[in-house]
Amino acid sequence: MSKADRIWTAALIVIGDEILSGRTHDKNIAQLATWLQVQGIRLREVRVVADDMDAIGEAVNILRxxxxxxxxTGGIGPTHDDITVDAIAQALDLPVIIHPEARAILEDYYTTRGGLTEARLRMARTPEGAKLIPNRMSGAPGIQIGxxxxxxxxxxxxxxxxxxxxGMLEGGAPLLAETIGCWIAESEVADMLREIEKAHSKCQIGSYPFYREGKSGANFVIRSTxxxxLQSAVDTxxxxxxxxGYDFTPGGI
Amino acid sequence: MSKADRIWTAALIVIGDEILSGRTHDKNIAQLATWLQVQGIRLREVRVVADDMDAIGEAVNILRxxxxxxxxTGGIGPTHDDITVDAIAQALDLPVIIHPEARAILEDYYTTRGGLTEARLRMARTPEGAKLIPNRMSGAPGIQIGxxxxxxxxxxxxxxxxxxxxGMLEGGAPLLAETIGCWIAESEVADMLREIEKAHSKCQIGSYPFYREGKSGANFVIRSTxxxxLQSAVDTxxxxxxxxGYDFTPGGI
Structure with missing residues (x-):
């Protein structure tokens, strides 16, 4: 495989009881997935785990x-249920420290907001050796370790x-995608899709059915680097x- | 642990490149999580995996x-990218058969819809020994195996x-939850939350911050069987x- 063909992959661990209880609908999977595509990196797997040291540790050690x-995503705030830093430090066998730069950022941020309390100082805790990811929204930085x-x-x-x-992470060629939408039951074109994918070894074709306005439709998504x-598969x-004899909508329905 | 205290758990495997590409926002995690709560079963972990035999097989064998x-969820339709049945049959070391009852359901469903084609018959394939889960929406049934x-x-x-x-799955006592919303930065009450959780060993307290209408707030969710x-923790x-001196909103903001 040449360097240009190398596929860069990422995993996401969504941490939080609120997702597993159904209380909060996750939006970070789609957000990260979309962002990674532009960086030329593929989101290969996602796990959602509870606020639990061992569950987080197991996932991070396998997926990294x-x-x-x-x-x-999740669990890096100031409250008792924010245990991501501790869980990942334990998984990496690193001590947790107060990061001096993070402390300075938080001191500055909270100067006009009631001061840096003990609880807020929790957000300066990182595994030893970490770098910070800037957060212009709420002061408390993200954390990079390895x-x-x-x-x-x-x-x-x-x-x-x-x-x-x-632009800071190395990636490969971005995965390109084209979508064709059609108001038909996907089963009507299953053979056609299979044959087109077979004839285009560098393309994957996904078929995503839906039911709207009282009728069946599907979007066919062709992906390739x-x-x-990709264009040949779309044309075919x-x-x-x-x-x-089917009408179709380039760009999808 | 008495039988009444037994915690019943479930895992979910979301199967599909469309979730990992960011194209489709998953709604099944929250939907299943909410439904499981009512059955007295806890969603303990979720994995999102690609349309890939090995990735599906690995996840199902660990999580079951x-x-x-x-x-x-996902991958049980009529097209070439629907490989869930094959992947799970392989993981369970079972042959794939045409399920007679599923075939009959599909024949009936497609009588007035163009007939049961080869592609549509794919939706009658199950691992050997499976039972069907009725689907009044689109004919093609879900599948239970073990x-x-x-x-x-x-x-x-x-x-x-x-x-x-x-009502068909055995579960335990439902997990009850109460939410209190407050327009404050969660860091202001971090110590209070930690102490209340410590004093109520059968409760978990989650703190879920948000930022709306230009100000910070948080919902505090107390969960217990x-x-x-639970009521004592809410009252405290x-x-x-x-x-x-904080205003708060029972039921959450």
């Missing part, structure tokens, strides 16, 4: 080993941290759908 | 072993399958917030 990057990136759980704060990381082959699919 | 129930439940990826179809399973202790928190 088998991916280029391992992200976490290939593990600890980010906030609140989506707009996570977004700010991703902005700070944009090879622009020419559009020709096939037209020949079979 | 260490949970009472293992659910999957403690593994294969469900659709499209959320409203999954909802119909969960309806069919309601013990109704009396409300008293503490009132004493400290």
């Amino acid at each position: 080993e088998r991916n280029d990057y391992c992200f976490t 290939n593990v990136y600890l980010m906030a759980g609140v989506p707009h704060i996570t977004a700010g941290m991703l902005d700070a990381l944009t 090879d622009e020419a082959e 699919l559009c020709d096939g759908l037209a020949t079979a | 072993e260490r949970n009472d129930y293992c659910f999957t 403690n593994v439940y294969l469900m659709a990826g499209v959320p409203h179809i999954t909802a119909g399958m969960l309806d069919a399973l309601t 013990d109704e009396a202790e 928190l409300c008293d503490g917030l009132a004493t400290a």
